[in-house]
Amino acid sequence: MHKFYRFTLSLVLLLLATGWSMAQYTVTGTVTDDRSGEPLIGANILLRGTSIGAVTDLDGRFSVTVPGNDSGTLIVSSLGYVSRNFNVNASTGTLNVRLSQDATNLEEVVVTGLASSVKRSNLANAVSSVSSKELTGTTTLQTTDGALYGKIAGATIRSNSGAPGGGFSIQLRGISTLGGGSQPLIILDGVYINNSFQRTGRAAVSGAGGANQDDGANRLADLNPNDIESIEVLKGPSAAAIYGTRANAGVIIITTKRGAEGRTTVSLSQDIGFSQPLRLLGVDDWSEEKINVFFPEGRRPIELERFREAQRTGNFIDYEDFFYNNTALLSNTRINVSGGNERTKFFVSGNIVSEDGNVRNTGFERYSIRANIDQKISDKIRLSVSSNYVRSNTDRGFTGNQNNSGASIGYNIAYVPNYFDLRRRPDGTYPDNPYFAENPVAVTDHGINNSVVNRFIQSFSLDIDILQTKNSFLKAQVAGGLDFLQNTTLVYLPEFLQFQRGQANPGDVLWGKQESFNTNLQAALIYNWNLGNVNMNSTGGIVRLDFQQDVLFNRGRGLAPGQRNLQQANIQEINQQFFSEVADAGVFLQQEANWDDKIIGTLGIRWDKSSLNGDPNQFYAFPRASLAVNIANFEWFNVPVIAALKPRIAYGETAGPVGFGATFTPLGGTNIGGLLGSVVSTSIGNTAILPESATELEFGVDAGFFNNRIGIEATYYIKNTQNNIQNLSLAPSTGVNSTPSNEAELQNKGLELGLFGTVVDKPNLRWNTRVLYWHNRLNMTRLGIPTYLSGGFGAALGTFLYAEGFSPTTIVGTPADPSVPGGFTIWGDAQPRFNMSWVNNFTIARNLELSFLMEYRHRGDNINLTSFLTDSGGTTPGLFNPETNTLNPRPPAPFNNAGRWVQDATFLKVREIGLFYTVPMEIVRNTFGSSVSGVRLGTSVNNAFLFTNYEGYDPETSTFGAQAIGNNVDITPYPTPRRVFFHINIDF
Numbered sequence: 001m002h003k004f005y006r007f008t009l010s011l012v013l014l015l016l017a018t019g020w021s022m023a024q025y026t027v028t029g030t031v032t033d034d035r036s037g038e039p040l041i042g043a044n045i046l047l048r049g050t051s052i053g054a055v056t057d058l059d060g061r062f063s064v065t066v067p068g069n070d071s072g073t074l075i076v077s078s079l080g081y082v083s084r085n086f087n088v089n090a091s092t093g094t095l096n097v098r099l100s101q102d103a104t105n106l107e108e109v110v111v112t113g114l115a116s117s118v119k120r121s122n123l124a125n126a127v128s129s130v131s132s133k134e135l136t137g138t139t140t141l142q143t144t145d146g147a148l149y150g151k152i153a154g155a156t157i158r159s160n161s162g163a164p165g166g167g168f169s170i171q172l173r174g175i176s177t178l179g180g181g182s183q184p185l186i187i188l189d190g191v192y193i194n195n196s197f198q199r200t201g202r203a204a205v206s207g208a209g210g211a212n213q214d215d216g217a218n219r220l221a222d223l224n225p226n227d228i229e230s231i232e233v234l235k236g237p238s239a240a241a242i243y244g245t246r247a248n249a250g251v252i253i254i255t256t257k258r259g260a261e262g263r264t265t266v267s268l269s270q271d272i273g274f275s276q277p278l279r280l281l282g283v284d285d286w287s288e289e290k291i292n293v294f295f296p297e298g299r300r301p302i303e304l305e306r307f308r309e310a311q312r313t314g315n316f317i318d319y320e321d322f323f324y325n326n327t328a329l330l331s332n333t334r335i336n337v338s339g340g341n342e343r344t345k346f347f348v349s350g351n352i353v354s355e356d357g358n359v360r361n362t363g364f365e366r367y368s369i370r371a372n373i374d375q376k377i378s379d380k381i382r383l384s385v386s387s388n389y390v391r392s393n394t395d396r397g398f399t400g401n402q403n404n405s406g407a408s409i410g411y412n413i414a415y416v417p418n419y420f421d422l423r424r425r426p427d428g429t430y431p432d433n434p435y436f437a438e439n440p441v442a443v444t445d446h447g448i449n450n451s452v453v454n455r456f457i458q459s460f461s462l463d464i465d466i467l468q469t470k471n472s473f474l475k476a477q478v479a480g481g482l483d484f485l486q487n488t489t490l491v492y493l494p495e496f497l498q499f500q501r502g503q504a505n506p507g508d509v510l511w512g513k514q515e516s517f518n519t520n521l522q523a524a525l526i527y528n529w530n531l532g533n534v535n536m537n538s539t540g541g542i543v544r545l546d547f548q549q550d551v552l553f554n555r556g557r558g559l560a561p562g563q564r565n566l567q568q569a570n571i572q573e574i575n576q577q578f579f580s581e582v583a584d585a586g587v588f589l590q591q592e593a594n595w596d597d598k599i600i601g602t603l604g605i606r607w608d609k610s611s612l613n614g615d616p617n618q619f620y621a622f623p624r625a626s627l628a629v630n631i632a633n634f635e636w637f638n639v640p641v642i643a644a645l646k647p648r649i650a651y652g653e654t655a656g657p658v659g660f661g662a663t664f665t666p667l668g669g670t671n672i673g674g675l676l677g678s679v680v681s682t683s684i685g686n687t688a689i690l691p692e693s694a695t696e697l698e699f700g701v702d703a704g705f706f707n708n709r710i711g712i713e714a715t716y717y718i719k720n721t722q723n724n725i726q727n728l729s730l731a732p733s734t735g736v737n738s739t740p741s742n743e744a745e746l747q748n749k750g751l752e753l754g755l756f757g758t759v760v761d762k763p764n765l766r767w768n769t770r771v772l773y774w775h776n777r778l779n780m781t782r783l784g785i786p787t788y789l790s791g792g793f794g795a796a797l798g799t800f801l802y803a804e805g806f807s808p809t810t811i812v813g814t815p816a817d818p819s820v821p822g823g824f825t826i827w828g829d830a831q832p833r834f835n836m837s838w839v840n841n842f843t844i845a846r847n848l849e850l851s852f853l854m855e856y857r858h859r860g861d862n863i864n865l866t867s868f869l870t871d872s873g874g875t876t877p878g879l880f881n882p883e884t885n886t887l888n889p890r891p892p893a894p895f896n897n898a899g900r901w902v903q904d905a906t907f908l909k910v911r912e913i914g915l916f917y918t919v920p921m922e923i924v925r926n927t928f929g930s931s932v933s934g935v936r937l938g939t940s941v942n943n944a945f946l947f948t949n950y951e952g953y954d955p956e957t958s959t960f961g962a963q964a965i966g967n968n969v970d971i972t973p974y975p976t977p978r979r980v981f982f983h984i985n986i987d988f
Contacts, residue, residue: 024067027088029095030060031076038846038921040099041933042260043078048085055262082708101758101768114242114522114588116539122600124626124648125239126700126715126752128152130231132257134839138851138914139940140271140332140981142166142355142364143221144228144254149911150837150855153715153752153774154235158967159957160197160215162278162976164357164364165394165451167197167217167962172235172250173717174748174776174831175964177656177692178724178808182964184233184250185243186220189372189386189459191481192246192520192545195220197962200396201491201510201553202449204575206407208400212960215400215974219485222390222455224351224368226269226334229257236719237696241624241652244586244608246545248656248694248721256386257338258372259347264339265933266988271332273981277324277358278943279953280975281870282877286417290880293887303417310419317421319413323444324975328356328363332981345374358977359409360444362397366390380465386481390455398443399974400959406438406499407447410866410972413440415873430498435873438499448492448564456484472529477541480521487514492564505570507559517548524588537592545584552577580660584610587619600628612658614689626650632704644704644711649697656692662725662740663687682737683727690742694721710757721746726785743784746808750776766843775834778807787821791966795824798863798898800966807831808965811861813898827902828861830968847920849938853912857955862905862968864952869972876951905955905968907948914940916983934987942979 031043039060046053047066054062066072069090077083081099088095120129130151141147143166149157152172160167169183176182186195195218199211208214232253234240240247284290291303310316331354338347353366370388377383402408415435416422422441424430430442459481467474488511493500495507524541553576556569566572590604607619628648631637637645664685667678700715724744730736756770783804789812791800801810803821809830817825835857842850870876881888916938924935948955954976958967 024065025069025090025092026063026065027074027092027095028061028063029097031056031062031078031097031099032060033081034098034100040078040081042262043076043081043097043099044260046075046077048073048075055260057262101766114524114539114541114543116242116537116590116592118592118600121630121644121646122594122597122628123702124600124602124628125650125698126153126235126713126717127239128154128233128235130233132226132229135228135231136225138853138912139942140273140330140979140983141225141942142353142979143168143217144223144225145170145218145220147225148231150772150853151839152233152235153754153772154750154776155233156776156832156835157956159954159976160217160959160962161396161399161974162954162957163215163217163359163396163399163974164355164362165217165392165396166221166364167215168220169218169958169962169967170252171964172233173719173750174778175746175808176248176250176694176719176721176748177964178726178744178746178802179659180656180964182249183218183962184252185240185246186252186254188223188254188457188483189256189481190461190479190520190522191457191459191483192518193219193457193483194485194516194518196516198487198514199512199553200449200451200489201512201555201575202396202398202407203401204553204555205405205491205493205508205510206398206401207403207405208408209403212962213401215396215959216962217394217396217451218962219453219455219487222366222368222392222453222485223254223388224334224349224353224366224370224390226351227256227349227368227370227388229255231255236652236698236717237622237654237694238624238626238650238652238698238717241622241654242588242590242604242606243654244588244606244622245584245610245620245655245657245691247654248692256370256372256388257336257347257349258374258384259338259340259345261340261342261345264337267334267336267338267985268988269332269334269983269985271330271981271983273330273979275328275330275355275358275977275979277953277975278978279946280320280325281951281953283318283320283418283870283875284877284879286419286874287880287882289882289885290874293880293885294874307417307419310421315421316418317423318418319416319422319440322423323360323409323413323440324358326358326360328358328977330355330979330981340374343376347372357395357397357974359397359399359974362395362974364392364394366392382463384461384463386457386459388455388457390453390457392451392453394451394453396449396451397974398440398447398449399972401971404437406433406436406440406497407443407493408972409440409444411869412436412438412443414866414869414875414972417874432498438497442497443493446494446497448490450490452488454486456482458482472527475526475528476524477526478521478523480519482520483516483518485514485516488512489514490564495559495561503557505558507561507563507569508555508557509559509564509566509569510553510555510575511566512553513551515550519546520544531593533596535594537594539588539590539592541588543584543586543588545582545586547580547582549578549580551579582611582657582660584608584612584657596633598630598633600630602626608655610657610691612660612662613691614658614663614687620655620691620693622653622655624650624652626652641705642703643706643708644702646702648700648702650700651695651697653693653695655694656721658689658691659725659740661685662689680736684736684739686739686741689725689740690723692721692723692725692742694719696720705757708757709761711755713752713754715752717748717750717752719748719750720781721748726783728785741784743782744780744802745782745784747779747781748776749779750774764845768841770839772837773834776831778809778831780804780806780808789822789824791960791963792863792969793865796898797865797868798827798902798969799824800830801826809968811863811898811902813902815897825897825899827899828859828904830860830862830965832860832905833858847918849914849916849918851912851914852910852944854908854910856908858906860905860955860968861902862950862952862955862958862970864901864903864950865969865971866953866973867903867951868901903950903952905948905950907946907950907955909946909956910944912940912942913944914938916940932986932988934985936983936985938983940981940983942981943976944978946976
């Protein structure tokens, strides 16, 4: 009997417990755009303090089950909209939620570093964000770095060339080093990826010189821009200090798209277009009078004979038009599949890009596939994995500099008058070029400058909820990844080319194989807890980075006819072989405090060591601190017009890595009398070398007006870079010439302003706009070694001044001026006085969208050596004045002064224009039924218009684009293309 009572009592208690645990209620509703009334697909609904939530369906509907009978708060959010909170309980009926667009982006969550993120309204740094819509929503961009033009205040971007496959230099808040490229660190889904400028070998074969003249592409070109969800840019040490040793030049954090809970969606997009040169310069016409003035007396008879023959046959050729003005076909095909359930979410994409170049036999192809998987292993363990494979094939052709080898189109045609025919003859042969070393038509038809890239990027993130209480939680995160990059290059000039026939061993080939393997692993603990009304977030962790590089270039000369095999060459040589292994390790701590979104402060520090340093076991500390005060959130602040007002201040320290090999003295191979040996380099290593370091103090204020319809951001920064590595000249008695040393110091000061908001918000018209302004002032505050000149091609054509009290971007050249350090005349400065960009987005009658982006850059002088060459060859448009029978002088300097080639690079460029029409849902459903959820049609232009007085193809293009200094030297580049597209996007 007692057993029966105990059983009955246990059963009752179990039923009561079960009933209690099953008590719950359901809240349903719809989410729509407050202006258009259109349903918002994929909006997020989250029960505050839990992981319980839902995602809206194709009709904007949602349903959330709330456990228990207590009231709760639902947070409704959608990307690009202002979030709203709703208190719910068991009696709550259907919610009809209308979200307004967030013109000021104050609601977006910004990734600020390792295992940390913050809402923009609480951010204490000027972190620029670029969303997927801003990145690729207006037009189709070939590469991710090219898509950033004009979208980041504080960024100076230059193109290495207009050739297919990209190639861009990005500098954030000025120059952070005197050597290398001063390029920011790139983090893709937590992976430290390789964005190096990799040589192709073109400069070696063409005689141009170093690899920095190879006209290559940065490897950010491998990424599919349409896979990206957002980009956060930490522009200076105050924001990037948590990344330590590799963050001197800033950090760009790229996050790719991921799946969402709900119905599986398929998106298919096709872009078809064409490109033509954005700008051609034209060529000067010839006449008998010009020939008699331009050519020396001994040359005139044969030139007059050639000219008269062209007159008789009408055979005048505009070589600029012949080589560059070819219409290229463009295609970009994409498919995305995403979806998932409560436990598993996925995003899978495939992309095929096929773009011809405006120069014959050039082009770019990229094949990419991505899989991002998020798995909820249990209620406390979550795993995210991202995999990306890319294969690209690029033919960049032969443009840019060369040294009398003829392996550059522009260099050759600068000297060829339009009355001489270089084109292929009917018998298949090519005439020799009597004006220069090579026939560029033959080089274009038969030369090869090819790069094939295979790349695999893999990342993972494992989150484990260790402890959760009512007021705190403890979470562990382990994350890491790898980036494997293989780049196979081929540069080939066949033996029958004009220049090659004059060599002792005609026929030249250079095969290159470059491999890099980067891995990174980090582990962190995140503890979030409350100290009264202050929310505290404590983070600590460790980081390990490993970088391996393997480079081999083999060259063969004296090729057998028709062969590109090194074994078929008379002279076989190892042009370059290079191995490197680098290991970094770091420890970081960070404490964030948030008092009711009113006062937000952060303290952090990171310690790093690296095998590159003079002492590889020494840890260097990089502290940071920031404070933001949301004045408008205080109860006593009552100014209806001002919705947000946040002064902020931040400080941080970072470093730039020591160059590989700076700590040891290399030995070079030699062969003396048939005996193999080694010789000591003329530069010795320095085991006391320190990493370059930087400190930055940043002040700013953010404000929102009229219920945040209008927003303002203003930032002033002072960035000082110490221990800049320079080569110190040594006494001849030492037996060597130089050693690297930490001598120079730089200072960058700048101002960044942003004004953005909704100008018009009517049912049938919405106008969002954003205006950005920024400038930077650079000064060499200490040099530590004697003043010197470097960069470009010497004082006669323009070079750069390295002296205390001057910016190293100062351009000097002939004639001599003893009053100036270095002894030459100052002609200009490569650094722009200021930049501005203006973005406008119009939504007309709900379904029609018009967008455009313009950028203005004031000054920032270029050394235009394209003009030097065309002047020398007599082909510069307007060079000859037929009225006076004289060559027109070119102000502001005489012919024998470098100032003749230093030109103002001011420009206004309309970078992007897009017009899109979203087919209304009722039309889509009536036409396709429920199988199609959306159709979008459009047309767009990239590099639409250029307005400038600069006498080059594009004031942004540079032969040395990958360099920190001297990246404004213009030598016959591949002209920038204007790209026109037609788009269709179908969602299933």
